[in-house]
Amino acid sequence: MQTPVNLFKQALAEGRPQIGLWMGLANAYAAEICAGAGFDWLLIDGEHAPNGLTDVLAQLQAVAAYPGVNPIARVPFGHGEAGAALIKQYLDLGVPTLLVPMVDTPEQAAALVRATRYPQDDDQDDPQRGIRGMAGGRASRWGRYAGYGKEANEQVCLLIQAETGLAMRNLDALAATPGVHGIFIGPADLSASMGHVGNPGHPDVQRAIEDGIARIRKAGKAAGILTTDEALARHYLALGAQFVAVGLDTQILARQTGALTALFKGTAPVAASKASVY
Numbered sequence: 001m002q003t004p005v006n007l008f009k010q011a012l013a014e015g016r017p018q019i020g021l022w023m024g025l026a027n028a029y030a031a032e033i034c035a036g037a038g039f040d041w042l043l044i045d046g047e048h049a050p051n052g053l054t055d056v057l058a059q060l061q062a063v064a065a066y067p068g069v070n071p072i073a074r075v076p077f078g079h080g081e082a083g084a085a086l087i088k089q090y091l092d093l094g095v096p097t098l099l100v101p102m103v104d105t106p107e108q109a110a111a112l113v114r115a116t117r118y119p120q121d122d123d124q125d126d127p128q129r130g131i132r133g134m135a136g137g138r139a140s141r142w143g144r145y146a147g148y149g150k151e152a153n154e155q156v157c158l159l160i161q162a163e164t165g166l167a168m169r170n171l172d173a174l175a176a177t178p179g180v181h182g183i184f185i186g187p188a189d190l191s192a193s194m195g196h197v198g199n200p201g202h203p204d205v206q207r208a209i210e211d212g213i214a215r216i217r218k219a220g221k222a223a224g225i226l227t228t229d230e231a232l233a234r235h236y237l238a239l240g241a242q243f244v245a246v247g248l249d250t251q252i253l254a255r256q257t258g259a260l261t262a263l264f265k266g267t268a269p270v271a272a273s274k275a276s277v278y
Contacts, residue, residue, distance in 0.1 A: 008070035009157035012222040024049035028058035035066040074099040084115040097157035106173040113179030163189035175219035182222035
């Protein structure tokens with residue numbers, strides 16, 4: 001059996017926009033419902049949702065039943081030895097695409113690249129030489145993907161999050177890092193970093209996002225973002241953002257249950273926070 005092609009990574013390389021959904025319910029049953037909707041990608045959130053490794057695994061298994069729907073998992077953190085160990089565990093579960101939060105410097109980005117890669121015979125002196133430990137778990141289907149050790153580096157996709165003022169200042173260097181395939185701009189944390197807590201729509205934040213998308217594109221990398229505002233999502237796509245999440249399962253549930261209650265009780269629905277854009 002051959003290691004499967006990462007169709008999300010392939011789509012980014014071909015310049016095709018990918019529409020996704022953020023999943024924070026930490027539940028495989030809910031993940032399967034979302035997978036059936038036909039999104040290009042689903043984000044399993046390990047940073048701000050109560051997802052442990054077994055929860056991530058169960059959601060990967062649920063999504064796998066829906067060909068063409070690509071799972072991405074966000075690790076809680078990725079820096080240092082502990083971060084590298086956690087990245088290894090996510091990859092060993094069979095996560096094909098990782099999103100790593102709070103990446104501020106090219107040195108951090110380069111370390112993450114190394115953490116996602118197996119060392120190869122021809123890169124003994126390569127400063128980007130991988131440090132991922134070898135294993136025969138689910139990622140290789142317990143050895144049934146006979147060439148996984150040599151093929152995995154080509155299929156793993158690494159996305160990093162730029163969500164601080166420092167990251168935006170370093171954006172060109174982050175985007176130039178070999179092995180980084182895309183950069184996701186985090187509007188909520190970026191707005192907080194810029195002194196506009198809870199207001200990602202502030203003109204200064206929006207200018208920074210638009211400038212960031214342009215710089216990421218210029219570097220030949222894919223730009224990503226999350227917004228629940230349809231007009232804004234279409235605006236980002238028009239600017240060239242390539243992987244755009246257009247909703248959150250938690251927010252959909254909160255809004256729809258609130259609206260249903262209001263319909264029958266004659267009360268005003270409780271508004272879900274617009275700041276939930278990560």
